[in-house]
Amino acid sequence: MNIIVLVLDSLRQDHVGAYHQGRGAFADVPAAQTPNLDAFSRECILFANAYPESLPTIPARYVLMTGQRALPFRPWAPLSPHDLTAAQILRGEGYVCGLVSDCYHYRAPGMNYHQGFHAYRWIRGQEYDPWESGPPQRPVDSYVNAHYTDEWRARVAQFLANTDTFESEEDWFPARVVDESITWLRRNRSHKKVFLWVDCFDPHEPWDPPRRFDAFTDAAYGGPRLILPMGGPAEAWASPEEVRHIRGLYAGEVSFVDHCLGRFFEALRQLNYLQDSVVVVLADHGHPLGDHGKFLKGADRLYNELLRIPFMIRLPDGRHGGERTDALVQFQDLLPTLFDLVGMRGDHDAMHGRSFARVLEREANDHRSAVITGYHEGIDRCVRTKEWSYIERPVGEVDELYDLVEDPQERRNLAAAHPDEVQRLSRLFGRAYRARRRQGRGLQGKYELASSGIDEVVIGGQ
Numbered sequence: 001m002n003i004i005v006l007v008l009d010s011l012r013q014d015h016v017g018a019y020h021q022g023r024g025a026f027a028d029v030p031a032a033q034t035p036n037l038d039a040f041s042r043e044c045i046l047f048a049n050a051y052p053e054s055l056p057t058i059p060a061r062y063v064l065m066t067g068q069r070a071l072p073f074r075p076w077a078p079l080s081p082h083d084l085t086a087a088q089i090l091r092g093e094g095y096v097c098g099l100v101s102d103c104y105h106y107r108a109p110g111m112n113y114h115q116g117f118h119a120y121r122w123i124r125g126q127e128y129d130p131w132e133s134g135p136p137q138r139p140v141d142s143y144v145n146a147h148y149t150d151e152w153r154a155r156v157a158q159f160l161a162n163t164d165t166f167e168s169e170e171d172w173f174p175a176r177v178v179d180e181s182i183t184w185l186r187r188n189r190s191h192k193k194v195f196l197w198v199d200c201f202d203p204h205e206p207w208d209p210p211r212r213f214d215a216f217t218d219a220a221y222g223g224p225r226l227i228l229p230m231g232g233p234a235e236a237w238a239s240p241e242e243v244r245h246i247r248g249l250y251a252g253e254v255s256f257v258d259h260c261l262g263r264f265f266e267a268l269r270q271l272n273y274l275q276d277s278v279v280v281v282l283a284d285h286g287h288p289l290g291d292h293g294k295f296l297k298g299a300d301r302l303y304n305e306l307l308r309i310p311f312m313i314r315l316p317d318g319r320h321g322g323e324r325t326d327a328l329v330q331f332q333d334l335l336p337t338l339f340d341l342v343g344m345r346g347d348h349d350a351m352h353g354r355s356f357a358r359v360l361e362r363e364a365n366d367h368r369s370a371v372i373t374g375y376h377e378g379i380d381r382c383v384r385t386k387e388w389s390y391i392e393r394p395v396g397e398v399d400e401l402y403d404l405v406e407d408p409q410e411r412r413n414l415a416a417a418h419p420d421e422v423q424r425l426s427r428l429f430g431r432a433y434r435a436r437r438r439q440g441r442g443l444q445g446k447y448e449l450a451s452s453g454i455d456e457v458v459i460g461g462q
Contacts, residue, residue, distance in 0.1 A: 011283035050311030067335035067351035087116030101199035136160035209252035217248030299378025
């Protein structure tokens with residue numbers, strides 16, 4: 001079988017219609033429209049409880065590409081010559097391996113995430129990729145408010161400069177990723193076995209969808225087009241109207257990505273890849289949109305909006321299509337599962353992940369009993385089962401416990417009411433999964449990261 005993996009960056013589970021059934025995430029913002037993902041999901045086994053193991057962008061992909069855990073061992077780091085990736089292993093089994101991506105972190109100097117691929121195609125200009133050096137043609141003041149710092153203004157300016165020449169929808173990044181992917185699939189169809197990794201950086205911020213898809217914001221809004229939200233408490237830098245506007249831009253970006261994916265799914269059908277391929281569609285993580293007071297990813301934002309992702313797998317001929325599972329799976333489990341499906345079971349014995357092929361073949365509906373996730377550099381850790389989410393906070397802060405069934409928006413902290421459950425969940429994963437003990441938080445690099453682990457459980461109300 002061929003293997004095709006499609007990774008979407010920062011796509012929340014609750015913005016995909018197959019999961020939210022048209023309800024949307026916010027009462028005052030229209031739900032994103034994802035008809036192509038929804039239709040494709042009806043040919044797939046749809047997972048409700050799939051989670052990243054380590055965050056954000058690069059650690060998540062390391063886990064997906066190697067089947068190994070990163071949280072206890074690796075920060076954001078390049079692939080080393082000693083790392084063994086899916087492309088390298090599959091190449092040795094006769095697969096022709098291709099990578100198409102506009103994720104500029106892959107191609108940053110020394111990152112080496114194209115390791116093992118026969119062919120790789122980079123699409124430049126996303127976010128604040130240093131692609132264009134000239135000043136933007138559009139006024140930055142139209143895209144920021146008075147609270148934006150010089151650093152954030154510079155990031156917006158870089159993105160504007162990168163995209164000033166875009167005129168038609170085909171110029172935008174998701175369309176170009178899809179076009180390059182279809183070209184690769186067509187030109188390589190004659191090979192006996194292919195492995196294609198498609199990595200679409202959207203709907204990662206900045207959120208600047210083409211006009212036709214900018215249909216989820218309030219037409220009466222007259223403020224700046226805040227395509228790149230800042231971190232920190234949203235109330236400190238954005239009005240309620242601006243918050244709603246940003247959420248609408250995100251919904252538009254999601255809808256545009258889905259529109260582009262329609263051509264990708266149709267190409268898979270026309271080129272007959274659906275008959276002899278395993279196709280995986282997932283996101284690396286979601287994205288906080290002020291749900292708990294903050295935008296952007298961060299080590300202290302380990303809630304559903306960041307952790308719950310769309311995750312669907314189509315088996316050849318679409319068998320078991322449209323079925324759903326609440327089995328608990330994690331990123332390190334994907335590669336062993338794919339190897340299991342294509343008859344390479346012996347290749348994943350050394351991986352941390354465990355195959356969930358029995359779930360795909362509907363022989364089981366359970367896989368893991370619990371998962372742990374977080375940032376390698378961060379203090380906070382989240383331990384999850386199907387029913388509970390327990391968030392360990394730094395020393396001196398209050399830990400959190402949420403009933404994911406009754407309270408999926410995680411508003412009611414039940415840690416004080418269920419101390420035994422807090423203790424049970426806190427002991428499921430040992431000290432190796434925690435960072436070094438240190439009190440307090442610090443700002444590290446691009447993300448708002450905490451700086452250490454915890455040694456005790458603090459429970460109480462909010």
